[in-house]
Amino acid sequence: MAEITKVVLDAMGGDNAPVEMVKGAVDATGKEKNVKVFLVGKEELVKSELDKYTYDRERIEIVNATEVIETAEPPVNAIRKKKDSSIVVGMKMVKAGDADAFVSAGSSGAILVGGQTLVGRIKGVERPPLAPLIPTEKGVALLIDCGANVDARPSHLVQFARMGSIYMEHVVGVKNPKVAIVNIGAEEEKGNALVKETFPLLKELRDINFTGSIEAREIPRGQADVIVCEAFTGNVILKLTEGLASTLISKIKGGMMSSFRSKIGALLVKPALKKTLKEFDASEYGGAPLLGLNGLVVKTHGSATAKEVSNSILQCITFKEQKINEKIKECIQTDRKSAE
Amino acid sequence: MAEITKVVLDAMGGDNAPVEMVKGAVDATGKEKNVKVFLVGKEELVKSELDKYTYDRERIEIVNATEVIETAEPPVNAIRKKKDSSIVVGMKMVKAGDADAFVSAGSSGAILVGGQTLVGRIKGVERPPLAPLIPTEKGVALLIDCGANVDARPSHLVQFARMGSIYMEHVVGVKNPKVAIVNIGAEEEKGNALVKETFPLLKELRDINFTGSIEAREIPRGQADVIVCEAFTGNVILKLTEGLASTLISKIKGGMMSSFRSKIGALLVKPALKKTLKEFDASEYGGAPLLGLNGLVVKTHGSATAKEVSNSILQCITFKEQKINEKIKECIQTDRKSAE
Numbered sequence: 001m002a003e004i005t006k007v008v009l010d011a012m013g014g015d016n017a018p019v020e021m022v023k024g025a026v027d028a029t030g031k032e033k034n035v036k037v038f039l040v041g042k043e044e045l046v047k048s049e050l051d052k053y054t055y056d057r058e059r060i061e062i063v064n065a066t067e068v069i070e071t072a073e074p075p076v077n078a079i080r081k082k083k084d085s086s087i088v089v090g091m092k093m094v095k096a097g098d099a100d101a102f103v104s105a106g107s108s109g110a111i112l113v114g115g116q117t118l119v120g121r122i123k124g125v126e127r128p129p130l131a132p133l134i135p136t137e138k139g140v141a142l143l144i145d146c147g148a149n150v151d152a153r154p155s156h157l158v159q160f161a162r163m164g165s166i167y168m169e170h171v172v173g174v175k176n177p178k179v180a181i182v183n184i185g186a187e188e189e190k191g192n193a194l195v196k197e198t199f200p201l202l203k204e205l206r207d208i209n210f211t212g213s214i215e216a217r218e219i220p221r222g223q224a225d226v227i228v229c230e231a232f233t234g235n236v237i238l239k240l241t242e243g244l245a246s247t248l249i250s251k252i253k254g255g256m257m258s259s260f261r262s263k264i265g266a267l268l269v270k271p272a273l274k275k276t277l278k279e280f281d282a283s284e285y286g287g288a289p290l291l292g293l294n295g296l297v298v299k300t301h302g303s304a305t306a307k308e309v310s311n312s313i314l315q316c317i318t319f320k321e322q323k324i325n326e327k328i329k330e331c332i333q334t335d336r337k338s339a340e
Numbered sequence: 341m342a343e344i345t346k347v348v349l350d351a352m353g354g355d356n357a358p359v360e361m362v363k364g365a366v367d368a369t370g371k372e373k374n375v376k377v378f379l380v381g382k383e384e385l386v387k388s389e390l391d392k393y394t395y396d397r398e399r400i401e402i403v404n405a406t407e408v409i410e411t412a413e414p415p416v417n418a419i420r421k422k423k424d425s426s427i428v429v430g431m432k433m434v435k436a437g438d439a440d441a442f443v444s445a446g447s448s449g450a451i452l453v454g455g456q457t458l459v460g461r462i463k464g465v466e467r468p469p470l471a472p473l474i475p476t477e478k479g480v481a482l483l484i485d486c487g488a489n490v491d492a493r494p495s496h497l498v499q500f501a502r503m504g505s506i507y508m509e510h511v512v513g514v515k516n517p518k519v520a521i522v523n524i525g526a527e528e529e530k531g532n533a534l535v536k537e538t539f540p541l542l543k544e545l546r547d548i549n550f551t552g553s554i555e556a557r558e559i560p561r562g563q564a565d566v567i568v569c570e571a572f573t574g575n576v577i578l579k580l581t582e583g584l585a586s587t588l589i590s591k592i593k594g595g596m597m598s599s600f601r602s603k604i605g606a607l608l609v610k611p612a613l614k615k616t617l618k619e620f621d622a623s624e625y626g627g628a629p630l631l632g633l634n635g636l637v638v639k640t641h642g643s644a645t646a647k648e649v650s651n652s653i654l655q656c657i658t659f660k661e662q663k664i665n666e667k668i669k670e671c672i673q674t675d676r677k678s679a680e
Contacts (some may be wrong), residue, residue, distance in 0.1 A: 136585050150532040184487065184575040190488040192572045203647065205505065208403050216576040217583035232532045233576055235524040240577060242559035244584050248620065249478050252592065265608025269595075272602035286549040307611030340558030 004036050005271040008090040009309070011041030012068045014105025014302050018042075021105070022049040024309025029059045031310065035317055038099060040065050041091040045228065070304065075109030079117060087111065089116040094295035100298035101316035103287060105304040108147060115290045115297040122325065124332040125292035127152065129160045129231075130299060132288035134241050137220030142168045142177075146234035146288065157181070157228055158205070160333050163291045164226040165208040170322040171289075171315065171322045176209050177225035182233055183213035194230060202228070207331060239252040239261040245280050286311035289319070292328060296320070321323040344376050345657040346439040348430040349649070351381030351412070352408045353446025354642050358382075361445070362389040364649025369399045369465035375657055378403050378439060382429040394504045405429040406482035408588075409643065415449030419457060427451065431458040434635035441636035441656035443627060444642040448487060455630045455637040462665065465632035467492065469500045471507065474581050475620045478562030482508045482517075486574035486628065494538040497568055498545070499520070502671050504566040505548040510654065511629075512664040516549050518662065522573055523553035534570060547671060556642075563599040583621050625649035626628060629659070633669060636660070 011018045011023050018041055025037040036059045039046050043064040050062065067085040069078040082088060087106055091114045093099045097271035104111055104118070112130065122126055130277045144164040149156065161179050168177040182200060190213065191199070202210045214224050219237065228331075229237070256266035286308060287300035296319050298312050349365050358381055365377040376399045379386050383404040390400065407425040409418045422428060424662035427446055431454045433439045442459070444451055452470065461468055469485035484504040487586045488498065501519050508517040521542060525533045530553065531539070542550045554564050559577065569577070596606035627647060636653050636659050659665075 137591065150524070182491070184572055184578065191478060195572075216579035219580060220587035221586040230534075232524055233438050233573065236522065236573055236576055237580060239556035241584060242581050244560040244581060245588060246562035248585060251477065251616050251619070255612045258612045258615075262612035265605040265610075265612075268605025269602045269609060270597045270605075271600045272605075273592065275598075279591070308556050325402065327443045 002318070004034050005101070005320045006036045006038065006111055007104045007313050007316045008040055008063070008093050008099045010086045010104035010106050011039040011182065012047045012065070012086040012106065014300065014304050016303070017080065017105065017304055018046050018049050020304065021305045021309055022046065022053070022273045023227070023306035024313065025060055026050075026053045026055045026156045026306075027058055027306055027310040032314055032317060034063070035313060036058065036092065037313060038063050038090070038224075040086045040093075042066060042068075042123070042184070046184065063089060063093070069110045071107045073107065073108060073110070075113040077120050078107070078110050086116065087114050091115070091297070094119050094297070100320050101293070101298060103298045103300065103309065103316065105287075105300045105302055105309070108299060111297060111299050112147070112290065115293050119293045119295050119297055122292050122294060122329055125163075126159055127156045128292040129163065130290050130291050131164055132227075132238055133285040134219070134227075134238060135171070135245075135285075136220055136222035139174065139309050140285055141219065141222060141225055141227050142172070143229070143238055144227065144291070145231045146238050147229045147231050152194070152230040154201055155195070157198045157230065159292070159332065161208055161210070161226065161228045162205070163328055165322060166327045166331060167291060168225050168287065170209045170324055170327065171318050174225045178211045178223075179208045179226040179228060180214035180224035181212050182219075182227060182237070185213065185215065197229075199333045211223065212276035220247065232303035241298055249277060261268050286315040289315075292332075294325075295331050343660070344374050346376045346378065346444045346680045347438045347653050347656045348378045348380055348403070348433050348495055349653065350426045350446050351379040351386045351432055352405070352426040352440070353444040354644050355445075355647055355663070356638065356643070357445065358386050359644045359646065361649055362386060362393070363646035364653065365400055366393045366395045367646055367650040368653035369396055372395035372654055372657060375399065376401070376652060377653060378433065379406050380408060380433075383406075388661070403429065405561045407546040409450045411617070412511065413446045413450070415447060415453040417435070417466045418447070418450050419454045420437075427454050428458065430636070431455070432639070433580075434459050439635070440660050441638060443638045443640065443649070443652045443656065445640040445642055445649070448639060450466075451637060451639050452487070452630065454621065455633050459633045459635050459637055462510065462632050462634060462669055465503075465668070467496045468498055468630050468632040469503065469632050470628050471500075471504055472578055474559075474567075474578060475585075475625075476560055476562035480512065481562065481565055481567050482512070482570070482626055483567045483574050483578055484631075485569065485571045486578050487571050489571045492534070492570040494534065494541055495634045497534070498541050499632070499672065500570065501542055501546070501548055501566065501568045502548070503564075503570065506664060506671065507629065507631060508565050510664055510667065511658050514565045518551045518563075518567060519548045519566040520551050520554035520564035522559075522567060522569035522577070525553065525555065538568075550558050579658065589617060626655040629655075634665070635667070
């Protein structure tokens with residue numbers, strides 16, 4: 001029998017807490033036997049929500065945390081002051097080895113700061129990147145880094161590429177994933193200073209399948225599986241993808257409602273369209289892992305519903321079973337040895 | 341009577357030259373009386389194409405240029421060596437005052453280098469930005485800068501904001517345009533080093549309507565009219581917008597063709613959908629101006645057809661009639677005086 005994966009879920013994080021968090025925990029434990037979920041948050045609130053469901057009492061447990069870190073709070077301060085918040089309590093459980101992973105739809109800033117300071121980095125990892133999956137024509141691509149660090153150095157991007165490649169291969173299941181660096185042209189001599197310095201370093205790596213530069217136009221076409229960039233660029237790519245998809249879809253829906261003729265047509269295309277659009281729905285793919293920590297931290301969308309929460313919990317099982325952190329440690333330490 | 345605007349069109353640039361270039365020139369001169377187009381390129385080739393049309397011989401003139409700069413050529417070298425290329429000959433006409441504007445679908449690199457070295461910058465302009473219009477839910481937004489300069493400084497972004505505001509107000513016709521800087525969060529303290537340094541400088545300006553940070557998610561929603569960023573970010577935004585729109589549209593079309601039911605529906609929604617998608621078609625808006633030069637240089641898409649070429653020519657008329665360069669000079673020089 002496989003070992004149980006223990007996931008701490010922030011029951012208080014996100015726009016839909018605790019309702020959708022609790023439902024996500026119930027769904028995930030219903031779908032998968034080898035997982036236990038700790039719901040961290042205000043005990044009474046969480047309990048009254050959980051009592052609405054039938055669930056395996058052995059595999060969902062409430063952990064009390066009396067405080068909540070709000071999205072608008074300055075993260076460093078919030079992590080330091082609110083010692084009994086769901087984020088701090090949950091992350092400390094991972095740090096102590098009482099759980100394998102922490103999942104939260106709460107404040108990005110607090111999760112990023114807490115991940116680094118409370119859970120801590122794997123030795124040798126310079127900066128832990130946040131790496132969401134984004135939809136492409138061919139499936140998904142891992143966008144790394146996407147918000148954890150600004151003004152990155154070439155050595156950071158090199159680690160992002162290697163960690164991203166491991167995640168994409170062993171968690172998402174893409175064999176020999178194509179790794180590319182975001183650039184403003186396909187040629188090696190193009191780019192800003194960071195890309196120009198990073199490119200030759202990536203080219204030298206023997207443990208990833210580096211395919212060169214990728215222009216932003218090619219990202220939605222699925223031309224690469226791991227998209228390497230610094231966090232500012234990654235944040236722009238992630239948010240523009242989300243914003244543009246939702247704008248276009250609402251425009252198309254609006255267009256279809258503009259005449260009687262098109263309204264009838266809209267009824268007929270609706271099921272086919274729904275399937276297509278589902279493929280471009282980020283919540284299908286679970287949350288974004290913060291890689292390179294002593295344990296897994298997953299950030300879901302602030303607007304996450306039970307489906308995304310449940311998918312994020314299930315993704316923690318694969319992460320543990322595939323021993324991703326052991327693989328990252330090995331890869332980073334080989335790198336350090338060869339550098340010495 | 342308004343003065344005639346003289347536009348040099350690179351008849352050899354882009355994937356569809358000379359056919360679509362010549363057609364674009366004929367269309368533009370047919371639509372608008374106050375314009376004269378110089379078609380620069382291989383005389384015989386251009387002439388045999390032009391002879392297919394009826395046109396006002398007073399207002400379309402062929403200028404011979406025996407060489408062509410290819411897209412793959414290193415730009416600096418190409419501009420220096422190919423003195424009889426359509427780009428060099430055309431830009432020199434603008435420099436000499438024989439024409440007001442130069443429009444090309446050719447090599448971006450050569451156009452950017454030639455713009456700076458042959459046409460030359462307006463005194464005080466530190467870097468000329470390339471500023472395409474991108475489609476939004478509410479119309480269009482000007483994305484500035486988008487490919488001309490990498491690793492920009494705060495003072496460059498400040499000039500981009502001011503020049504972009506002038507262009508958007510007087511060429512596109514948006515009154516008191518909202519100017520925002522691309523950032524990874526809405527708060528003033530967020531961002532990379534460049535954004536953090538630039539933000540307070542923009543906030544101080546009295547001649548633009550600065551509305552603060554804009555997250556990439558809000559760009560397609562039309563939350564700002566002038567989107568300020570450095571060229572690497574701008575290039576990513578421009579190309580991702582183009583790539584994602586085309587990927588989504590092809591997915592939606594594919595989805596509609598997936599069943600008999602949806603195929604019938606597709607026929608009914610087609611006209612409404614076509615209208616919606618047209619609004620997201622970049623070629624509707626003409627090319628991207630390279631601002632801050634002693635004359636106007638416009639870069640159209642490499643794949644530009646007659647419609648985009650014609651729109652780009654017509655946009656030069658507004659540029660001249662609205663005295664955009666005089667306005668830029670005045671604004672930059674006021675700035676320099678107040679700095680002294």
